[in-house]
Amino acid sequence: MKQTIRELPESSRPYEKCLQWGPSVLSDSELLAVILRNGVQGTNSLVLANQILSLTKDTSYPGLLGLLHMSIPDLMKVNGIGKVKAVQLKCIGELSKRMASAVARPRLSFNEPITIAKYYMEHLRHEEQEVLIVMLLDGRNHLLKEEIISRGTVNGTLITPREIFMEALKYHAVGVVLVHNHPSGDPTPSECDQEITERVYTSGELLGVKLLDHIVIGDQKYISFREQGMLAY
Template sequence: MSIATPSLQAALPPEERPRERLLRHGPGVLTDAELLAVLLRTGTPGCNAVELGRRLLAEFGGLRGLLAASRDELRRVRGLGEVKAGQLQAILELARRELAETLSRGDALSNPGDVRRYCATTLAHRQVECCMALYLDARNRLITSELLSQGTLAQATVYPREIVRAALRHHAASVILAHNHPSGNPEPSQADEHLTRHVRNALALVDVRLLDHIIVAGRQTTSLAERGIV
């Protein structure tokens, strides 16, 4: 005899069901775990959807860690399964696209938090060091972003001339670099500082500014512009 998976609706009394509360009062009254329960719809044997949401938040240290988790990390959670892992990754992609849309409409320099969140949603979950560039127009609006390199756990190879070529191709007025530290250490290395200055000087030759170089290390980000390195 099979054991039915507890659903969001059946496992909780009506007044506590997140979906009904959402419909009556709106999403603002729901906790993070309850919002996850609405999206996941069902729990696992012995664990209703809200409890599963709480367990996921605890496992990954909150929403940011959960949404930055890789598919393999999600699948290792007992009972989560391929479909629910895919649902969570779809949420991350929607969040990343919403941030990209926001940055394409407004001044990135006026919204440094959005820039950092965009870089984190793109890079935080990667297990090897990767580097990306954000190309901005004269009003500091995002034109596009591109992954420049994907290296070993310790380093990624970035060629400043390729960044210059891409900046000219996209008619960019400025660039923001970002890369991740899979080690979790947010401090810039000497190599990071050297690359920053090298890219800054190369872009200056074609009258393009390097605005920042952001390091993403798990749930932490470091701005080299704020350190006075750019």
């Protein structure tokens, strides 16, 4: 397709289609074309969008989800995607994750693990390494702060209760919730996960800062230690 977007029939132009019928009628490639705005000589933005999406078709995350797993250098390998457009595409991916969290936040309840899982799902299920987050709560179970404690392999020899409770004591928290992801997509807790949980629980009992739950995020799945009755140490 060597036509420019302007040379296409108006009914086939993504921007005009969006104006007339709204963004929900656009295909993934058309939505991407609207964001890209311009192609390069001999390649319009719609073709360019399809070329980007085709890079992800043989990966674990085909289509739009693949954009979240592509680096800026990966995107810049596509003819017509320079640094500016690559950064824009990465920022759009980040924006989508934050919007998902913003939608889930008003429903956040620390008595309902599924609401915590939904709050973190889009942010954590796309991570390619393990991320351990501690949520700090006050006496009324209001969220005081959320802090990334570790990025990389969540290992019992590397993560210590001290790191977690230093944050808790700093913010006068009386309860904590641990959340971390499994990049494999399977949220089944490992022996290491169970070891860390037990150590944090025991230390919290001594300090008067209770571990309320440890939630492991997979790909659209989660496991809550609390729901599974795994906190009765």
